Amino acid sequence: MAYHFFSLLSNRSSLWTSWVKLHRLKGRSLWDIPVQASASWGWKKLLRCRLLFRDYFWSKIGNGQNTFVWFDKWCDDCPLGNVVTPRQMSRYGYNVKSKIADVIEHGVWAWPDEWRTTYPMLFQLHSCHLSNAKDQVLWRNFEGKLVPFTSKEVWDTIRIREHQRDWSNIIWSSFSIPKHAFTCWLIFKRKLWTQDRILRWNHRVTGSMNQMCCLLCYADLETHDHLFFQCSYSTTVWNIVRDKVGMNSIQQRWEDIARWFVPRAKSRAVYAIASKLVVAASAYVIWSERNARYFSNRLRPPEKISDIILSTVRDKLLSFKYKNSNNVRQFLEEWKMDGADYYEEA
Known part of the structure; x- marks a missing residue:
């Protein structure tokens, strides 16, 4: 199930990924899309696993064009969608589909000045320097380190841990x-x-x-x-x-x-x-x-x-x-x- 998440978040080249992004996500974040009653059984099961994996998938910012500013985890204060409401987003020209590249101008955050008193934590975020490299999806392991995604890392992170028996x-x-x-x-x-x-x-x-x-x-x-x-x-x-x-x-x-x-x-x-x-x-x-x-x-x-x-x-x-x-x-x-x-x- 984690591999399906990784495929969608990293835009892995496959027919299934392309179909889901076109017909299910439609430009929205995987973390934000609601569970529809008419959806298939498999798609519902996938979305219900989001809470299990939410804190482990992180984005390493490159050009900022594939990371959702409000819903992806790219810093310790994320997801910012828990702070800024969709109404406030649309009021100042943003929406639920906004990417990191949309809120940075000349290497600094382009937050509205009206948000300084409403959302002061946004202005305390470290500056994010964009590059020509693509955004990269990483896995945060049980030690808190960001590592490349592998099934071994996933299992080692989410498994139940007990003390090793002497036998x-x-x-x-x-x-x-x-x-x-x-x-x-x-x-x-x-x-x-x-x-x-x-x-x-x-x-x-x-x-x-x-x-x-x-x-x-x-x-x-x-x-x-x-x-x-x-x-x-x-x-x-x-x-x-x-x-x-x-x-x-x-x-x-x-x-x-x-x-x-x-x-x-x-x-x-x-x-x-x-x-x-x-x-x-x-x-x-x-x-x-x-x-x-x-x-x-x-x-x-x-x-x-x-x-x-x-x-x-x-x-x-x-x-x-x-x-x-x-x-x-x-x-x-x-x-x-x-x-x-x-x-x-x-």
Whole structure:
């Protein structure tokens, strides 16, 4: 939506922009045009986004021929249309379509003298020197700096900001498998659709309470804590795969695993990266097994699940390049990978 605004404000060359300016705006400012009841649904939606973007689109004055003096943001006191009424504009030869070039003569503001007492702030504006360059539409980012318009800058400005979680670096990295990282993110936020969450949504559970139990072990209510990895089934899987990355002493509770990872989250050591891959793959495959049992009644033993996890991680490890060191050589030997094929070139 912001890009549509930028297209109209910057006069981007396109058929849509030309049609809108000719049939919708008709020489008026995008910020001033009213929402007509007979307008199309899409046009109404676009205009209703104006409040969201109003303070972020700014004009850098060049020749002043494309910047609306009353409605565009070109200084901190804008829009001036909030101060000067349309009646006063027309009374002194201006209108809602006036541009910056229309109110500057010989490098100074050409405001009517009668406005000195009515609108004194107009005479306190810094002088605006026109040039031969075209006016430029810029984006004001969250730091208050005027920068070229990009979708990245828009998102970085309007998004909701929170403090970074200490577990974010455990999940997101260039080494992660995206679908595995996404599942881990849901686990950390406790957003997977486990049976305990469904029970909170619907207190009047129909049918047998057995339907609410864990489908992996049939021994307890299915929760995030139970699935990862306190269930007897997932515990068996975890005890098999953790030996591969030197996490033998780490208990099966998700909180214990996360606590162990936090100080190692940014490490690029081969065992640290492999351990994150193993944990993420374990969570993903166990959740997939749970869904397979729930929707397809397909059961696989924990040994089969462990093989899938280790095979998936090994495939990912095959895509990396490694430094030739004793620690790396030992690691590659444990994973049955021929180190000569994966070392970085000197």
